[in-house]
Amino acid sequence: MALILGLTGSIATGKSTVSLMFDDFNIPVVDADKVAREVVCPGEKAYDQIIQTFGDTVLREDKTIDRPKLGEIVFADESKRMQLNEIVHPSVREKMLQHKNEFVDRGAQCVVLDIPLLFESKLTHFVDKTIVVAVEKKVQLQRLMERDQYNEEEAKQRIHSQMSIDEKVELADAVIDNNGTKSQSYEQLESLLHKWNVL
């Protein structure tokens, strides 16, 4: 039986950074953000539903979704975010499970599901163990503003759209403290995988 790990954290705490490290251990990762981008491509069901709900002002000239624009709308209004979630999440869930099953069928002993909203969307039944990547709130704010060039208000809107890191830490089977360097986080991940007999 393959071990399924749920990797989560809050926005900009370092999930993608840690997610890349699994490559060194030949452990496949299914990335919810990546899948969420695939299911809103032109031609997909969710794409049509987004236009019906939010109008074609959320389209770029080339008819793809204008993500920064849609982000501005949904992170400023909880009810609109819920509407987007209802459109996108079912397809994301289905596609992620498909990818996970493909890895398991090909013999993977361990598969990681990288899901930012693992706890908020109550998806923990899909995984055997949860890992939360955590940083101090001020580090989170600073890294988010730097990475995405958001002002403080924009960054805080996004942070407050998710469960707080402290709550996620409480719910986690294991926590990676990503306040330090990336190599310190790598060491924590490696020793965790040894402890759980994955390596």
Ligand SMILES: CC(C)(COP(=O)(O)OP(=O)(O)OC[C@H]1O[C@@H](n2cnc3c(N)ncnc32)[C@H](O)[C@@H]1O)[C@@H](O)C(=O)NCCC(=O)NCCS
């Ligand atoms: C709003 C959108 C268009 C903004 O796109 P953008 O390219 O700017 O951001 P990206 O998708 O890379 O997300 C960045 C981070 O924002 C956070 N985030 C994204 N969507 C949500 C959401 N609905 N609720 C809370 N946090 C979210 C996550 O931490 C994610 O890692 C996009 O995030 C989206 O379609 N969201 C709905 C789907 C979703 O919930 N995705 C998250 C994992 S399933």
Ligand SMILES: Nc1ncnc2c1ncn2[C@@H]1O[C@H](COP(=O)(O)OP(=O)(O)OP(=O)(O)O)[C@@H](O)[C@H]1O
């Ligand atoms: N240990 C670290 N030291 C310095 N910078 C870091 C560290 N870990 C991550 N970062 C940087 O912080 C930013 C956020 O990290 P990352 O993109 O991995 O977060 P995330 O949790 O995947 O974000 P999101 O929820 O938006 O997908 C990135 O610019 C990344 O390079």
